[in-house]
Amino acid sequence: MASLNVSSVLVVLFLTCGAVMATKENDQIIKENNCESKMGLPCFLEAFTSIFNTGSISNKCCELVVLGKVCHSALVKRTLENPLFKDLNPTTITAKSIQIWNNSLALIDSPSPST
Numbered sequence: 844m845a846s847l848n849v850s851s852v853l854v855v856l857f858l859t860c861g862a863v864m865a866t867k868e869n870d871q872i873i874k875e876n877n878c879e880s881k882m883g884l885p886c887f888l889e890a891f892t893s894i895f896n897t898g899s900i901s902n903k904c905c906e907l908v909v910l911g912k913v914c915h916s917a918l919v920k921r922t923l924e925n926p927l928f929k930d931l932n933p934t935t936i937t938a939k940s941i942q943i944w945n946n947s948l949a950l951i952d953s954p955s956p957s958t
Contacts, residue, residue, distance in 0.1 A: 869921040878914035882906055894919065894940050895931065905947035915944055 873879060882890070886904035893900045900907060907915065919940045923933050 869917045869924070872913060872917040873921065876911065876914050876917075878910060878918055881910050881914065890943065891922075893943050895922065895928065895936060900943055900947060902950055905950045907944065907947045908951050912944065915940070 883906070886900075886906055889898075889904045890900050890907045892898050910918070919936065922928055923931065923936060
């Protein structure tokens with residue numbers, strides 16, 4: 844019985860340390876790449892809403908791609924680690940995040956119409 848309790852404590856400790864390490868890793872990526880200052884607040888909010896709530900991102904705000912994939916992923920992961928967002932499904936959010944990224948990338952890469 845005592846070994847079961849020790850095992851349970853070790854599992855909880857391992858999971859807690861892993862979550863803390865992941866948070867520190869994402870924070871470090873965000874800080875080193877200056878991620879939070881690469882995008883204007885209105886577009887940041889639009890991208891955030893489209894990923895974590897509902898909606899889509901406008902052509903104007905596809906500057907999301909300017910962040911770079913590393914920043915984009917780290918910001919999404921850090922948000923998912925926030926206790927305020929604990930009820931969100933990480934798989935769904937990750938899928939939406941990838942979809943928004945790909946749509947923005949396609950818009951940025953597509954030639955603009957001739958006028």
